[in-house]
Amino acid sequence: MGFLWKAAAAASTTKQAGDAAETLALEHLQRAGLRLLARNYRTPGRGGGEIDLVMRAPDGTVVFVEVRQRASLSHGGAAASISAAKRRRIVFAARHYLARLATLPPCRFDVVVLEPGGPQWLQAAFDAG
Template identity: 75%
Template sequence: MSVTTKERGDAAEDAALAHLLAAGLTLRARNYRTPGRGGGEIDLIMRDPKDGTLVFVEVRHRAGTTHGGAAGSITGVKQRRIVFAARHYLGRLPALPPCRFDVVLVEAGIEWLQGAFDAG
């Protein structure tokens, strides 16, 4: 029985979450989606207790390194969808905390790119 792409993605997300939790971050939401079509999704929303930063995390897994591997799969369109979803999430909060966009690459190991891109 072969493993599906969804199962591989879920396993990568589980590994990324375990890595971030071990680093001291706390989970706020998982697979946060904006309502309606054409919106965005955020794999993990974490809080960094050191300074209260809300961390929007994109988890990327690629079996191979062709086409730039996992890092190369985070296009401008993908970043805009993540930012859109983050703005939607932030709109529900009473006050805006400091925020950043991180990426966790799951390939041969786990690589955590803090502040990988910005909302600009």
């Protein structure tokens, strides 16, 4: 896993690094039994939100996943980089995603952090409140 993380961190553009980090997080979650529903789900129009991964847990819970990568643990690490504004945009996009469904499933907001120590999956990292 360390080699793959280093490859993601060394990608030549920010977009490539982000895509590689999302792929690593996706593979990590799939190994844990989650199934991909959507990748890079975006609300239409300006000022909306974006969710890196929308997954379904084995118990049916819809899991909205934010992926964060940092090459260094300084400044609080990757998890600390998720601001209140970013959480609001994720919640906004999640509400938009859920509005398309006939019935509301249980859901939660997780974060997958990719740092030098390896991936860390923070379940129920924040709520919609």
